[in-house]
Amino acid sequence: MSSISVPxxxxxxxxxxxxxxxxxxxxxxxxxxxxRHVVKATMTGQAQDSQLGALLMAVRLQGMNPEETLTLTREMVASGCVLKWPEEWSALLVDKHSTGGVGDKVSLALAPALAACGCKVPMISGRGLGHTGGTLDKLESVPSFSSQQNPEQMLEILNSVGCCIVGQSKNLVPADKIFYEMRDVTATVDSLPLITASIMSKKVAESLSALILDVKFGEAAQSSTIEEAKHLAHSLVNVGVSLGIPTIALITNMDTPIGRCVGNSLEVIEALQCLEGQGPDDLRDLVLHTGGYLLWLCGRAGSEKQGAEKIAKVLSDGSALQCFRKMLEAQGVKPDIARSLSSSTKLGETSHIEELKVPKTGTVELIRARPIAEVLNALGAGRNKATDVINHSVGAQLLVRVGQHVEEGSPWIRIHYEKPLLQDRQRQTLQNALSISAQPAFIPASLIRDVIYAQCKKEEYGASVRREREIS
Incomplete structure (x- = not known):
C-alpha cells in the first residue's frame, strides 16, 4: 500500500x-x-505492468468522463518538465497535431510558413508506425538532419529561425511514453480518453499560445467515420481549452493520399514544391487553412481568411522556404545542402522504379490510401515496431488524380523500391487501390469537412480563450 497527500x-x-x-x-x-496516484505509481515503478495493463483495459472498456480525462492529461504533464519561453513570445507560440495519415507532409510546409509570419513553432513530432507516416522520418531523409534537440537548443533555434521540428525528449511527459508502450501491447491504443491525454499532454507541456488539430477520418485514418472523428475532436479541443490553450480541430478526409507522393524522401520534395508556391492543390489547401486558423487563434490575423492570405504570401515570396532551409541548417544539415535544397533535389534513389498501368478507360473515382501505404510499408518505407529500420527512398508517386479521365494502359502510379522486390500479389493490391468509373467523379472542394470549436461562439472564440488564459 502507498499513500499520497491531497493538495x-x-x-x-x-x-x-x-x-x-x-x-x-x-x-x-x-x-x-x-x-494522480496511478501516474505517480507508474513513474516510480510501484505499479506493476500487469496492473497498469489491467487499468488501461478497464479505461478502454468503461471510458472516462471529461473531468477524468482532463485530470489524466494534467497529471501526465506534471510527470516531467514543461517548456519555458521568453515572456515576449507569450502570444506567438503555436503548433499543430495530426492524428496520422498517408502522404501527410503538411507540417513540413506549415511550420516554416508560420515562422515566416512571425510565430514561434516548437513542433514536437513523432515517427511513423504501421501504415501512417511520421514527420521525423520524412525530415531524416535529408542528410544529417537531427531531430534530437534539448530545450536549450530548441530555444536557440526558435530565437534565430522561428521554428523547429523535433522528437519528444525523455523529460517531456515521460508518463506518456510508459502509458503508450503499454497501450501498444494491450490493444488499448484506440481508447478515446487515452488518446486525448497522450496528444494533449505533450502539447500542454510545450506552453503554447494556440493549437490546431487535424483529426482525420476514413479508411486510412484512426477514426473510420466522421462521427468518430468529431467525437475525438471534441474531446481534444475541450481539454486544450480547459487547460488554457486556444484550440480548434479540423475534420479532414483520409481516404486518398494527400498530394501526389507517399514515402519519406518523396514527401520532402513535394513539401518543397509547396514551399515554392506550387505543389498539389489539396496539400496547399490544408497548409493555407491550417495556418490561417492558427494565425487567427493567436491574434496575428483578424480572421481565418486573412490568416490564410498571409500564409499564401510567405509561400509565394520565398520567405517560408528560407525559414525551412534555416531550420534544417540549425538542426544539423550542412549549410550547402540546406541552402540549395529545392523540389528539383534528389534525396536518395532506388535501384528499382516500376510503373503500373490503368486497367480500363474511364474517370478516376478513388485512389485508396491504405493499401498503397501498406505495400510501401512492406517494401521498407515504414515500420511495424519501433525498432525497425526504414528505407527513406522507398515510396510512390501518383501520376493521376481523382476526377481525371484516364486511358487504358496509361501509367497511374510509379513505385520506387529496393529489396524486398515488389511481388505480384502486391502489384494486384496496388491495382485494386485504383477505382475507375464510367461516370464523372465527384471531387470535394476541400479535404476539410468540418471545424470543431469549444462551446462558445466562433467570433468570440480566440479572444475569449486568450482572456481565460491571461486570467488563470
Whole structure:
C-alpha cells in the first residue's frame, strides 16, 4: 500500500492500485487523487505492468468522463518538465497535431510558413508506425538532419529561425511514453480518453499560445467515420481549452493520399514544391487553412481568411522556404545542402522504379490510401515496431488524380523500391487501390469537412480563450 497527500495537506488518503482498477472496471469515475496516484505509481515503478495493463483495459472498456480525462492529461504533464519561453513570445507560440495519415507532409510546409509570419513553432513530432507516416522520418531523409534537440537548443533555434521540428525528449511527459508502450501491447491504443491525454499532454507541456488539430477520418485514418472523428475532436479541443490553450480541430478526409507522393524522401520534395508556391492543390489547401486558423487563434490575423492570405504570401515570396532551409541548417544539415535544397533535389534513389498501368478507360473515382501505404510499408518505407529500420527512398508517386479521365494502359502510379522486390500479389493490391468509373467523379472542394470549436461562439472564440488564459 502507498499513500499520497491531497493538495492542502489536510488529509492523507490511502490507495491500492487494485482498488483503483476495480473501481474503473465497475464503471465508476476515478477521483483526481486516484488518477494522480496511478501516474505517480507508474513513474516510480510501484505499479506493476500487469496492473497498469489491467487499468488501461478497464479505461478502454468503461471510458472516462471529461473531468477524468482532463485530470489524466494534467497529471501526465506534471510527470516531467514543461517548456519555458521568453515572456515576449507569450502570444506567438503555436503548433499543430495530426492524428496520422498517408502522404501527410503538411507540417513540413506549415511550420516554416508560420515562422515566416512571425510565430514561434516548437513542433514536437513523432515517427511513423504501421501504415501512417511520421514527420521525423520524412525530415531524416535529408542528410544529417537531427531531430534530437534539448530545450536549450530548441530555444536557440526558435530565437534565430522561428521554428523547429523535433522528437519528444525523455523529460517531456515521460508518463506518456510508459502509458503508450503499454497501450501498444494491450490493444488499448484506440481508447478515446487515452488518446486525448497522450496528444494533449505533450502539447500542454510545450506552453503554447494556440493549437490546431487535424483529426482525420476514413479508411486510412484512426477514426473510420466522421462521427468518430468529431467525437475525438471534441474531446481534444475541450481539454486544450480547459487547460488554457486556444484550440480548434479540423475534420479532414483520409481516404486518398494527400498530394501526389507517399514515402519519406518523396514527401520532402513535394513539401518543397509547396514551399515554392506550387505543389498539389489539396496539400496547399490544408497548409493555407491550417495556418490561417492558427494565425487567427493567436491574434496575428483578424480572421481565418486573412490568416490564410498571409500564409499564401510567405509561400509565394520565398520567405517560408528560407525559414525551412534555416531550420534544417540549425538542426544539423550542412549549410550547402540546406541552402540549395529545392523540389528539383534528389534525396536518395532506388535501384528499382516500376510503373503500373490503368486497367480500363474511364474517370478516376478513388485512389485508396491504405493499401498503397501498406505495400510501401512492406517494401521498407515504414515500420511495424519501433525498432525497425526504414528505407527513406522507398515510396510512390501518383501520376493521376481523382476526377481525371484516364486511358487504358496509361501509367497511374510509379513505385520506387529496393529489396524486398515488389511481388505480384502486391502489384494486384496496388491495382485494386485504383477505382475507375464510367461516370464523372465527384471531387470535394476541400479535404476539410468540418471545424470543431469549444462551446462558445466562433467570433468570440480566440479572444475569449486568450482572456481565460491571461486570467488563470
Amino acid at each position: 492542502g495537506g489536510e488529509d492523507v488518503f490511502q490507495f491500492r492500485i487494485a482498488d483503483v482498477i476495480a473501481k474503473k472496471r465497475d464503471g465508476l469515475a476515478l477521483s483526481e487523487q486516484e488518477i
